[in-house]
Amino acid sequence: MPEELYELETAIPENPIEEFLRMDRMPHIWCPGCGIGTTVNCFARALETSGLDLDKVAIVSGIGCTGRVAGYVRLDSFHTTHGRAIPFATGLGLANPGLKVVVYSGDGDLAAIGGNHFIHAARRNVDMTVILINNMIYGMTGGQVAPTTPLGATASTAPHGNFEQTFNLPSLAESCGAVYVARWTSYHLRHLTKSIKEALAKKGFSFVEILAPCPTLYSRRNKLGDGLDQMVYYRDHSEIRNGADTKSVALDFQGKIIVGKFVDRERPTYLQAMTEHFGKRLGDRYVPSDEMRKLLHAQDRN
Amino acid sequence: MHADPVGVLTGAHFIDGDHACSEGAIAAGCRFVAGYPITPSTEVVERIAERFPFVGGMFIQMEDELASSIAIQGAAWGGKKAMTVTSGPGFSLMMEHIGLAAMTETPCVFVNVQRAGPSTGLPTMPAQGDMMQARWGSHGDYEIIALSPNSPQECFDLTIQAFNLSEQYRVPVLFMMDECVGHMIERVVVPPAEKIELYQRRMYEGPRENFLPFETGKDLVPLMVKAGDGYRIHVTGLTHDERGYPDMTVGTQAKLVRRLVDKIHAHADEIIRVEEQNMDDAEIVVVTYGITSRTAIPAIEQARAKGMKVGHLRLVVVWPFPEKRIRELAGRVKAFVVPELNLGQMVYEVERCAAGKSNVVSVPHAGGTVHQPKDIYAAIEKSLRG
Numbered sequence: 001m002p003e004e005l006y007e008l009e010t011a012i013p014e015n016p017i018e019e020f021l022r023m024d025r026m027p028h029i030w031c032p033g034c035g036i037g038t039t040v041n042c043f044a045r046a047l048e049t050s051g052l053d054l055d056k057v058a059i060v061s062g063i064g065c066t067g068r069v070a071g072y073v074r075l076d077s078f079h080t081t082h083g084r085a086i087p088f089a090t091g092l093g094l095a096n097p098g099l100k101v102v103v104y105s106g107d108g109d110l111a112a113i114g115g116n117h118f119i120h121a122a123r124r125n126v127d128m129t130v131i132l133i134n135n136m137i138y139g140m141t142g143g144q145v146a147p148t149t150p151l152g153a154t155a156s157t158a159p160h161g162n163f164e165q166t167f168n169l170p171s172l173a174e175s176c177g178a179v180y181v182a183r184w185t186s187y188h189l190r191h192l193t194k195s196i197k198e199a200l201a202k203k204g205f206s207f208v209e210i211l212a213p214c215p216t217l218y219s220r221r222n223k224l225g226d227g228l229d230q231m232v233y234y235r236d237h238s239e240i241r242n243g244a245d246t247k248s249v250a251l252d253f254q255g256k257i258i259v260g261k262f263v264d265r266e267r268p269t270y271l272q273a274m275t276e277h278f279g280k281r282l283g284d285r286y287v288p289s290d291e292m293r294k295l296l297h298a299q300d301r302n
Numbered sequence: 303m304h305a306d307p308v309g310v311l312t313g314a315h316f317i318d319g320d321h322a323c324s325e326g327a328i329a330a331g332c333r334f335v336a337g338y339p340i341t342p343s344t345e346v347v348e349r350i351a352e353r354f355p356f357v358g359g360m361f362i363q364m365e366d367e368l369a370s371s372i373a374i375q376g377a378a379w380g381g382k383k384a385m386t387v388t389s390g391p392g393f394s395l396m397m398e399h400i401g402l403a404a405m406t407e408t409p410c411v412f413v414n415v416q417r418a419g420p421s422t423g424l425p426t427m428p429a430q431g432d433m434m435q436a437r438w439g440s441h442g443d444y445e446i447i448a449l450s451p452n453s454p455q456e457c458f459d460l461t462i463q464a465f466n467l468s469e470q471y472r473v474p475v476l477f478m479m480d481e482c483v484g485h486m487i488e489r490v491v492v493p494p495a496e497k498i499e500l501y502q503r504r505m506y507e508g509p510r511e512n513f514l515p516f517e518t519g520k521d522l523v524p525l526m527v528k529a530g531d532g533y534r535i536h537v538t539g540l541t542h543d544e545r546g547y548p549d550m551t552v553g554t555q556a557k558l559v560r561r562l563v564d565k566i567h568a569h570a571d572e573i574i575r576v577e578e579q580n581m582d583d584a585e586i587v588v589v590t591y592g593i594t595s596r597t598a599i600p601a602i603e604q605a606r607a608k609g610m611k612v613g614h615l616r617l618v619v620v621w622p623f624p625e626k627r628i629r630e631l632a633g634r635v636k637a638f639v640v641p642e643l644n645l646g647q648m649v650y651e652v653e654r655c656a657a658g659k660s661n662v663v664s665v666p667h668a669g670g671t672v673h674q675p676k677d678i679y680a681a682i683e684k685s686l687r688g
Binding site for chain 1: 308333334336355356357358359360362364365366368369370372373374375376377378379380381382384398399402528529530531532533534535536537538539540547548
C-alpha cells in the first residue's frame with residue numbers, strides 16, 4: 001500500500017458506533033457485500049437515539065451468520081443454540097423484566113428451526129424486539145434452501161430450483177399477535193434505523209424483518225451479481241407501503257419488495273396480562289416476583 | 303444462607319414424590335420454572351403453577367421441551383434459580399441444552415421422572431433407563447451432577463441439594479426420579495426455613511474494567527454476573543476464552559473442556575454421596591439407586607437371615623460415580639450385584655471400577671414395574687456360589 005494511502009486510512013476518525021461494538025473482536029466474519037453489518041450499524045444508531053440505558057439492554061442470538069451479531073455488540077449478549085434464541089430471551093426477560101431484550105438472528109434460525117418459538121412468543125406477546133435478517137438462504141453452512149428461499153431460486157440443497165412455498169413472515173407475525181411488524185432492506189438505512197427505534201420503544205413482541213444480500217451463496221448461485229447489484233435491486237424494486245395488508249407482502253424471486261411499517265397496535269404483554277390476571281384472581285395473596293414488584297413500584301411513582 | 307420462610311411449608315405432609323420435588327424446589331429458592339406436560343412428571347409443574355403466584359415465582363408452560371430447557375437458562379442469567387421438569391421423550395429433546403448449560407456454566411436443574419422407553423414406551427410406568435443418557439446424552443465432553451431419590455422425603459431433601467450443587471459448581475444438575483418414586487405417597491417432613499441451608503450463587507461485584515467472566519481460581523468455578531448489572535458479558539456455546547469470546551483453537555478447546563470436566567472431578571469427594579448398610583462383613587455388595595434400593599432391601603434381609611454376608615451400597619449421587627469407593631471394595635468383596643430398572647447401565651460403571659477383581663452381576667429389568675425381591679435374592683445367592 002502506498003505510504004500516503006496508508007496515512008489516509010489511519011487518519012479516518014473513530015466511527016461513532018464503535019462504542020456499541022466490541023472492537024477487540026474485529027474484524028468480523030461476514031463476507032464483503034453481506035448486508036448483516038449494515039443492519040448492525042442501523043441497530044447501533046437506533047440504540048444511540050433510543051434513550052435506553054445500554055446496561056439494561058440484552059441481545060440474544062441463535063446460530064448462523066446473523067447469530068454472530070450478539071458477539072460483536074457491546075451489550076450483555078447471549079449466543080445460544082440453533083433456533084432457540086427466543087425461548088432463551090423469554091426466560092431472561094421474565095426473570096428480569098427491567099431488561100430490554102432484543103433477539104437478533106437469521107431467517108433459518110428464527111423461521112425454520114425456531115419457527116415454533118417465534119409464533120408462541122408473538123402469541124404470548126412476550127416483551128422483546130425480534131430483528132430477523134432474511135438473506136433467503138442458509139449462509140453459514142454453505143447456501144442451503146430455507147423456508148424463505150423464493151420459488152424458483154437455486155440453493156445447494158435445491159440445485160434444480162426451490163419448489164416449496166415461501167414464508168410470508170410479516171403476515172405470520174401479525175396473525176400470531178405481534179404488536180409491531182415492519183420490513184425493510186439493508187438499502188433503506190434511515191427507514192430501518194427509525195423502525196428499529198420504534199420497535200425498541202414498543203411494549204410486547206415487536207418484529208422487524210430485514211432483507212439483506214448474501215452475495216457469496218445466494219446472489220452468486222442465482223447469478224444476481226454482487227452486493228452492490230443487490231442494493232440496486234432493492235432500490236429499484238422496493239415499494240414503501242406503510243400500513244399494507246401483510247397478506248399482500250409475500251416475496252417472490254426478484255419480484256417487487258413491499259417494505260414499510262405494516263402493524264403498530266397495542267395489546268397487553270405477557271407480564272402485564274399475568275400480573276393483572278393474578279391480581280384480579282388472587283387479590284392481596286398474589287406475590288409478584290421481586291423484580292416485578294420493583295418495576296410496578298417504579299411505575300406507580302411515575 | 304437459609305431458605306426464605308415464605309416458600310417453606312414447615313410441617314408433616316402426606317404427598318407424592320412429584321409434589322415433594324416441587325416443594326423442595328420452592329424451599330431451595332427456585333423462582334422460575336418452565337415446563338411442558340409429560341407423564342409422569344406433570345404433577346411437579348402443576349403444583350409449581352399452583353404455588354408460584356403466592357411466593358414470587360414465575361411459571362411458564364412453554365411450547366415444547368426445547369424451549370423449556372433453554373428458557374430456564376435465560377432465567378438463570380436473569381438472576382433466578384431455575385428448573386425444568388420432564389420425562390424420557392422430553393429429556394431426549396433437552397439434550398442439546400444440557401450441553402449448553404455445561405458449556406456456558408449456567409446453574410439450572412433438570413428433573414426427569416423416568417418412565418419406560420425407548421420412544422413413547424410405557425408413559426405411566428417406571429424405569430431407570432435414562433441413567434447413561436443423563437451422563438452422556440449431549441454431544442462432546444462434559445460433566446454433570448445427577449441425584450437419584452428413593453422416597454418422597456428425598457424428593458424434597460435432594461431437590462434442595464440439587465439446587466445447592468448447581469449453584470456451587472455452576473453446572474446443570476439432573477434430578478433422576480422415576481415414576482414409582484414420583485407417584486408414591488409418603489410422609490414428608492418439611493423442616494423450618496432456618497434449618498434449610500442454601501448455597502448462595504457467588505457473584506462477581508468488582509470493577510468492570512478487565513473483568514474476565516470465565517476466569518477461575520483454584521476451585522475452577524468462575525464467579526457469575528447477571529444480565530443488566532453493567533458488565534456487558536458475552537456468553538456463547540462456542541468454545542470461548544476467559545473473556546467469554548469465541549476462540550476456536552485447539553489450545554482454548556483443551557483448556558476450557560478440561561476445566562469443565564476437572565471442576566467436577568476435583569470436587570468429586572465433596573459431591574459424591576452413598577449410603578451403606580451391613581458393609582463391615584460384606585462378601586456381596588448390592589449396588590442400587592432410586593426405587594430399586596427399596597426392592598433390594600427385603601432381598602438383602604432374607605439373604606442375611608440365611609447367613610449370607612450381604613451389604614447394601616446405595617448411590618444417592620449417581621454422577622459423578624463413586625469410583626474410589628467401588629475400587630476400594632473390589633477384590634475385598636466377592637461380588638457386586640446391581641439391580642436396575644433397565645437392561646444394565648450403571649452396572650457398566652461398577653464393572654469398570656471392579657476391574658475384574660470382583661464378580662459383577664447385573665439384575666436387569668425392562669421396566670414397567672419394579673423388581674421382585676426374589677429376583678434380586680436369586681442373583682445374590684447365585685453370585686455367592688459363582
